[in-house]
Amino acid sequence: MTGTAAIIGGGVIGAGWAARLLLMGWDVRVCDPDPEGARKLEAVLANARRSLPGLSDVALPPEGRLVWCADMAEAVIGADWIQESVPERLDLKRKVYQTLQAHCSPDAIIGSSTSGFKPSDLQGCVTRPDQIVVAHPFNPVYLLPVVELVASPANPAAFVDRAADILTGIGMYPLRVQAEFDAHIADRLLEAVWREALWMIRDDHATTAEIDDAIRYGFGLRWAQMGLFETYRLAGGEAGMRHFVAQFGPALAWPWSRLTDVPDMDDALIDRIAAQSDAQSGHHDIRALERIRDDNLVTILRGLKARDSGAGTLLNAQDRRLDRLPQTLDDVADLTRPVRTLDRAVPLDWTDYNGHMNEARYLQAFGDASDRMMALVGCDMAYVAGGNSFFTAETHIRHVGEVRAGARIHVATQILAGMGKKMHLFHQMFAGERLLATGEHMLIHVDLTTRKACDPDDRVAVPLARIALAHASLPWPAGAGRAVGRK
Structure with missing residues (x-):
């Protein structure tokens, strides 16, 4: 299935949505007030064109048509899917939805890329609350398959099913979150790791490079193909998860973590983090870092694909859907x-x-x-x-x-x-x-x-x-x- 999508907000996430949809055959209209927006989007598209098609062992559909729109009304008329990716301000998002619903079809799906707001928060003060769901992806949207699909009681089940089908059709994995809560699932987990990392830097226990090395050379590799609980199940040996929890559960009471406390993000801590990050990665410009990231992700994803495991299973299923030979x-x-x-x-x-x-x-x-x-x-x-x-x-x-x-x-x-x-x-x-x-x-x-x-x-x-x-x-x-x- 292909159609017409409108991207409202063409920043990092919005551009990633545009790239995935275009390369999966959708026509895409983008609206963003940034005067440099079109140039930035083309840079993201260039990276997507060199990386995403190689995940498939069959040809992708012919690329859709990209149109840069001057206003939201022009972008959403006749659109089947509308993806809002504007800054994380509830008042701004609600104002955007009012404009969108004044011009879009009542049958269009409006998905929000919000990383924190609940759908019921977004649906306040709008004409058709049933039309809006959370569709929260991860960067780069054109490579990473997960998208947290969160609905509220206002959304009919058939509407949410249709949204999930569209996301599946563009090669994504709609993770249907069963309850509304702030920051959904993934960002709640990321926030916990982020807070702990900030304290380790604040207390001079670790640097940005050491923390990144611990993740990318260690548990990050396990998480990429098994996640958290399946990894810990293995840590329990033949006795499984129950043994793991019994053995390591008491450690949760030890004073290791600072998760219940948050360091003051004062100028001194911000300067320290920025300086360490510059020393770690400052010799690469942003596009070079994106290509390094994309190359690594493609290698990992194709390895998982060869084993038909984790996200690789999704890629194989998408190949079967796309195969026209x-x-x-x-x-x-x-x-x-x-x-x-x-x-x-x-x-x-x-x-x-x-x-x-x-x-x-x-x-x-x-x-x-x-x-x-x-x-x-x-x-x-x-x-x-x-x-x-x-x-x-x-x-x-x-x-x-x-x-x-x-x-x-x-x-x-x-x-x-x-x-x-x-x-x-x-x-x-x-x-x-x-x-x-x-x-x-x-x-x-x-x-x-x-x-x-x-x-x-x-x-x-x-x-x-x-x-x-x-x-x-x-x-x-x-x-x-x-x-x-x-x-």
């Missing part, structure tokens, strides 16, 4: 042409020291294309589970052009031969119309029990022969049959 031969519009077997962006972790896709990833892309062709001719996971598959016996890749992270690539596959035990494939990789590489692959059908070559049964032999016959009239592709150094 043929799943069976009957899905192929024209069997007399090479079949598109891969359509995706080049992820950040596929590039090398030269700044372009490294040679191993060309092979991976062609291998993925071969897997897709195998599935099209019937050699799917069920067939493999039954004891037969194809093994690649020989490969020849020609590197014709380079491609960088974020670029969209696709592979067109021609079957040169498909009889008996052999499936002879010729892949061509393109960025748009530009040829990047060719891959010639000879696959042999095998019995997985004996690990020896054998003929496929009719579940594979018949569709393989069908597409091989359809491709027989195609011209012999340039480069097929080549060896290194021979023309």
Whole structure:
């Protein structure tokens, strides 16, 4: 599902919302009084375009259309989703909602990025309180999937369900908070860590760099894929959570924490924090830090994706929703042409020291294309589970052009031969119309029990022969049959 979204407030969070929605195919209108807003948004979009598409192993939808609007009325007319991301002032937000509701459709969803206000706080003094929910994301919105979806009794259940469906459709995880309370779930937890960190700096127990190191080299890695309680369950060993609580619960009474007290944020403490932070990270400008952050997040998220764990499970589910490649031969519009077997962006972790896709990833892309062709001719996971598959016996890749992270690539596959035990494939990789590489692959059908070559049964032999016959009239592709150094 795609539609039209209005972003009211184009700062860090608003720009992140705009980037995610645009790259998921939504048309986006942005309204912000900042005269530099359009430039700042383009900088965020540039980072999103190089990072978000690489989380998917299928192509994202065509990017939506971005319009910068002079006023809120222009932005919200006809919008399906309206995301308010103005500063955290309740009087300002309520005034904004009054303007929005004077011009937007009664069916539009108005989500607030507020990190602290309850939906019932936001809904006061408005014409249609049922239209407003909290939709609180995390920065960068275009990469991090969680969004706290908080409703009040004024919001009909079907309305909240529709909001959750839209958020899911753009690859996010709507965490449906069951009760209204200040700062929701995540920021309440972050606030606790933040307060403790401030005291450690105030008391000269730690520096900003030491605190960050403790998180990023330690429990932050555990939290990224298991969260808090599942991590502590493991700490309880075979006896589980009950043992952990019994063993470590008494420590809660020890005078470790300063969470019940807050240091005075006077100029001296602010100067100390700022100076330490400058020494820690001041050699990077903000865009460089954003790219470092994005590169690290993509690496972590793709690692979780490979394990189908944590946020990686969400990414795999989004890929399945977005996958438009043929799943069976009957899905192929024209069997007399090479079949598109891969359509995706080049992820950040596929590039090398030269700044372009490294040679191993060309092979991976062609291998993925071969897997897709195998599935099209019937050699799917069920067939493999039954004891037969194809093994690649020989490969020849020609590197014709380079491609960088974020670029969209696709592979067109021609079957040169498909009889008996052999499936002879010729892949061509393109960025748009530009040829990047060719891959010639000879696959042999095998019995997985004996690990020896054998003929496929009719579940594979018949569709393989069908597409091989359809491709027989195609011209012999340039480069097929080549060896290194021979023309």
